[in-house]
Amino acid sequence: MVDGLTTTIEIASLALAVWCLVSTVRDQPMVVPHLVAIAVLELLLIGQAxxxxxxxxxGERPAETITFVGYLATVVLIPPACAVWGFMERSRWGPAVIAFACLILPVMMVRLEQIWDPSVL
Known part of the structure; x- marks a missing residue:
């Protein structure tokens, strides 16, 4: 895993979460710029994958390869799934779904780092 890319993903995810939470508080539905931001986040996640x-x-493998691959597949699938869900929910709760997903991603990225290199603990 690339540490700098992981940090970029975590920061981008948290920034998108804050933006979506602000949209939720302001009672705004999900708009195209939210989708663009999710797409950028997804590209970063695909790059990491x-x-x-x-x-x-x-030849470089994590200690628990199956667990690592499962987490990696999950982080790549979360943004598109939440984008679809958020886009279908045309109320203020659409951005809330995305904010929730964006708060989960940094936690999962930290866990991926721990699995990849157990000495990071």
Whole structure:
């Protein structure tokens, strides 16, 4: 895993969560800029997944490979799933769904780092 990319994902995710929470408080539905931000976050997550996969194919493996792959697949699938859900919910709760997902992602990224390198604990 690339530490700098992981940190970028965590910061972007938290920033998007704050933005979506502000939209929720202001009683605003999800709009196209929210979708663009989710797409950017998704591209960052896909980049991390590709880098991690290349590293694993190259021989560098986490201690718990199956758990790592499960977490990695989950973090890649969360943003599109929440984007669809948030877009379908045309009330203020659409951005709330995205904010919730964006608060989960940094936690999962930290866990991925711990699985990849147990000495990070």
């Amino acid at each position: 590709v880098v991690s996969t290349v590293l694993m194919v190259g």
